[in-house]
Amino acid sequence: MSTSTSAQGGAGSGYGRAILARFATGTQGPLIGLVLLCIVFSLTSDVFLATRNFLNVIDQVTVLGILALGMTGVIIIGGIDLSVGSILAVSCMVFGWLPQDYGLPYPLAVLLALLAGGACGLVNGLLITRAKLPPFIATLTVMSVARGLANLTTGGEQVVGYPAWFTRLATIRHLGFLSITVALFILLAIAGAIFLRYRATGRSLYAIGGNAEVARLAGIKVQRLTVWVYVVSGVLAGLAGLVLSARLDSSQPSAGLGYELDAIAAVVIGGASLSGGIGSIGGTVVGVLIIGVLHNGLNLVGVSPFIQQIIIGCVIAAAVTIDKFRRQGS
Numbered sequence: 001m002s003t004s005t006s007a008q009g010g011a012g013s014g015y016g017r018a019i020l021a022r023f024a025t026g027t028q029g030p031l032i033g034l035v036l037l038c039i040v041f042s043l044t045s046d047v048f049l050a051t052r053n054f055l056n057v058i059d060q061v062t063v064l065g066i067l068a069l070g071m072t073g074v075i076i077i078g079g080i081d082l083s084v085g086s087i088l089a090v091s092c093m094v095f096g097w098l099p100q101d102y103g104l105p106y107p108l109a110v111l112l113a114l115l116a117g118g119a120c121g122l123v124n125g126l127l128i129t130r131a132k133l134p135p136f137i138a139t140l141t142v143m144s145v146a147r148g149l150a151n152l153t154t155g156g157e158q159v160v161g162y163p164a165w166f167t168r169l170a171t172i173r174h175l176g177f178l179s180i181t182v183a184l185f186i187l188l189a190i191a192g193a194i195f196l197r198y199r200a201t202g203r204s205l206y207a208i209g210g211n212a213e214v215a216r217l218a219g220i221k222v223q224r225l226t227v228w229v230y231v232v233s234g235v236l237a238g239l240a241g242l243v244l245s246a247r248l249d250s251s252q253p254s255a256g257l258g259y260e261l262d263a264i265a266a267v268v269i270g271g272a273s274l275s276g277g278i279g280s281i282g283g284t285v286v287g288v289l290i291i292g293v294l295h296n297g298l299n300l301v302g303v304s305p306f307i308q309q310i311i312i313g314c315v316i317a318a319a320v321t322i323d324k325f326r327r328q329g330s
Contacts, residue, residue, distance in 0.1 A: 029322070030270050030286040037290065041297030048300055055177055059170070059247070061292035062185045063088075065285065066240040067263040068270075069185075069192050070233030072284045075267050076196075077229055078209040078276025079128070079135040084237040084263055085256035086146035087120045091238035093150045096159030096251035106163055114238045120146050121234020125227030143260070150253040160250040170246035181243045188236075193281035205229065209276025265312065266291055269319045290315070 041048040067084050074081045095113035098104040104112075120142055127138035169180040196202040207215040208222055216222045240259075245251045270287030272279030291312065298308045 027271060027280065027283045027286050030283055030290060033269075034286055034290050034293065037293050037297065041293065041300065045297065045300040048297060051177075053296065053300075055173070057289075057292045057296045058182055059179065060296070061288050062170075062181050063240045063244045063247070064259065064262055064266060064291065065185045065288045066188065066236050066243060067259055068266040068284050068288050069188055069281065070236035071260075071263040071267050072192070072270075072272065072279050072281060073196075073205060073229045074135075074233050075264070075272045075274065076205045076209045076276060076279040077226060078212070079226070079229070080139060080264070080274075081124065081230065081233050082136065082139040082260050083120060083124060083143040083146055084233060084240075085259035086143045086150065087117050087234050087237035088241040088244065088256035088259060089150035089253055090120065090146045090153075091117045091241035092245050092251035092255050093153040093159070093253055095242060095245060096162075097153040100154075100159055106166060110242060113242055114235055117234040117236070117238020117241070118231050119234070121231040121237070122227065124234065125230035128230070129223040129226050147253075150255075154253065156253055158250050158252040162245065162249055167246055167249045170243060181246060184239075184243070189281055189285055196281060201225070206277050209273075209278070211277075262291060262312075265316045265319075269315060274320065 038048075047053050067088065071081055071084065091113040094116045095106075095109045098109045098112060099106055124135075124139050124142050127133045127141065128135050131138070133141075171179065173179055174183075196205065204215065204220045204225060207218065207220055208225060212222050237256075241251075241255065244255055266287035267279060267284050268274060268287070269290055270280070270283030270285070272283060294312060294315070295308060298311065303311075
């Protein structure tokens, strides 16, 4: 009798863990959290559900969202990228500095800013795959160098005053609600989701994150894909810098400070595992929205920015704790 009860209890416990693992692996958990946040803030603020406020939230998360898309691939392969905020800044400054000091056309400056981001990502990838540095150390190095280069371009001065066509990309709402920059983020998210789910190369990233050595023995070019993941992360960081410049009509060498932590937080809150092998674009988008809604809602109810940092930190801790239980239950 006791043996049967014990077996049933063990089965029930295992079933419960399986449900928890399935719940935490997908986007269901973060999505429910997002809905609950919206309900709470709609009850505490009269303007939270206003269309204008919703559009403001979407505009505000676009830069973080683009950064987080690149970070998703990095975390899926079991890496980390602490340099994306600084890469954003150096791309901002390249875009503003070259037309100002050398008279380059702005479309060419856009291309060179993206190339600068990709070059920084390439350095990250080579430091990790060739120099065998841990991703934390490699990207920390590039973070410091890129921030220094961002300040060096203009001696720490900001660049202001861009062509109207450029700033309109972030300020004009087509069809009454959709700016070009927001549309770009949506298209990138869709493309990223399709790539990870339906392309063999995208599925290979999960194999690398699960076990890089097994992936190598299975014929996956681990080092090459690792380099490309960091290059893409760098290019997307550069693109995020251009979006930020369009929104602010300026480029600042201090841009992007702390953005790398928000990007990592968004990916983890969205259900990705810091151990690698787990993550999705859908989850990342939900994580980005959670951070955006948190900041927006707390601002509306008058919560201090310092308290907001504490709350965001607690949310990250909760997400990592769920990740730990998920791995234990799998």
